[in-house]
Amino acid sequence: MPVEELNQEERDSWMRALPEWSLAREGKAIERSFEFADFSEAFAFMARVALIAEKRDHHPEWFNVYNKVDVTLTTHDAGGLSLKDMKMAKAIGSLL
Amino acid sequence: MPVEELNQEERDSWMRALPEWSLAREGKAIERSFEFADFSEAFAFMARVALIAEKRDHHPEWFNVYNKVDVTLTTHDAGGLSLKDMKMAKAIGSLL
Numbered sequence: 001m002p003v004e005e006l007n008q009e010e011r012d013s014w015m016r017a018l019p020e021w022s023l024a025r026e027g028k029a030i031e032r033s034f035e036f037a038d039f040s041e042a043f044a045f046m047a048r049v050a051l052i053a054e055k056r057d058h059h060p061e062w063f064n065v066y067n068k069v070d071v072t073l074t075t076h077d078a079g080g081l082s083l084k085d086m087k088m089a090k091a092i093g094s095l096l
Numbered sequence: 097m098p099v100e101e102l103n104q105e106e107r108d109s110w111m112r113a114l115p116e117w118s119l120a121r122e123g124k125a126i127e128r129s130f131e132f133a134d135f136s137e138a139f140a141f142m143a144r145v146a147l148i149a150e151k152r153d154h155h156p157e158w159f160n161v162y163n164k165v166d167v168t169l170t171t172h173d174a175g176g177l178s179l180k181d182m183k184m185a186k187a188i189g190s191l192l
Contacts, residue, residue, distance in 0.1 A: 065157040
């Protein structure tokens with residue numbers, strides 16, 4: 001079953017529910033930066049996100065340097081943002 | 097003890113020993129891209145690199161999307177490449 005891109009109304013509604021996330025790539029992705037005490041904590045977070053990603057078969061684009069993790073979510077199959085990204089953003093937020 | 101930046105001769109000698117790595121940031125860093133079968137394998141590799149990084153107290157800058165991992169090594173304290181980066185590159189290569 002193909003994943004559908006959210007329409008603008010759905011997207012805006014989700015963004016209000018996820019105030020820590022920002023739109024990126026002209027509304028085709030969302031992103032959030034996380035900062036931890038050190039690399040150990042940052043990587044522990046990444047390991048937990050990796051488990052969520054694998055379980056949902058939806059994977060982040062992410063960058064890490066020491067205690068910082070930048071996460072970008074988008075749905076390639078949908079050509080933009082889908083429900084998968086928003087639910088994943090919510091799941092990631094619930095780890096903190 | 098401060099970490100010293102490698103001189104050009106040392107750097108070039110190391111680069112010949114690490115042909116899979118490329119100089120980046122005007123010779124101040126080295127980088128290498130890795131590709132795996134899937135996210136699970138890519139993240140397993142990242143977990144092993146994370147353990148090496150923590151043990152050596154020398155951490156990569158890295159980006160991952162699905163089965164791809166881009167690793168950049170540099171030594172901020174040295175303002176460029178140090179022995180730490182080259183030894184770390186070697187250790188990462190030995191994981192494969």
